[in-house]
Amino acid sequence: MSELPAGWTLWNDEEGGRRILAYRPDVFNESNFPSECMPTIFVWNGSRAKRPGASQIRTTTWHAVLYIEPEIEAEVVEFDSREAALEGATELAQRFSDGEIGYRELYQVPRPDYFDKLDELTGRGDA
Template identity: 55%
Template sequence: MDLPELPDGWRVWNEEPEGRIILVFRPDVFTEDVVPAACLPTIYVTNGSRRRRPGAGQYRTDEWHVVLFLEPEIEAVAETYDERGEALEAAGDVAERFAVGEIDYREQYQRPRERYFQELDRLIGE
């Protein structure tokens, strides 16, 4: 199964045949000039281990994970699927939900990043 058509703003950053896919939102905007590059919204589709140990992701599992990161340590969505095709469909759905403002990115932060939120509001409102 192929990745569904992505909503405006989302791009395939990396794709491994039958493996991990990385999607990014508006990489043209997330530079140090506007918003820190580390804040680039990123969706990972992987069957790598989700353990929080260095190198754990290189170990394959029987499950596929769809994770939307707002920053390296800030997960807005984390879902698990049995098949890669299901995970690809889910990744398209997460990208769509993000693009139309259905994912509340503010809720994930203990300390607000107001400039970042303003930029996301602007981009999603386009």
């Protein structure tokens, strides 16, 4: 695996299976912002169907999904292998860290303090 971009931590890594990257757990830890606000990237080959238990069904397609919050997907990328998905997840993490991925437009109800902190951490300024 490539070295993770600054601010990202390997949160979970199942051999041959799911991997989770977490962004700035030092900031999103209940004392500053709710932990569910911690951006994460999930890598796995589970079904993306929107029905109960579907994610437990394995597929041949691997996904790297950037979540801003548990139900807020900022970006989904598909890959043919786990190895490609792991590299893709690292690239996705770098793009997020570099402020290249927008998140404000994903919300119907703005969260100004949260957005301001993400802007500060990712160098987006007044994005």
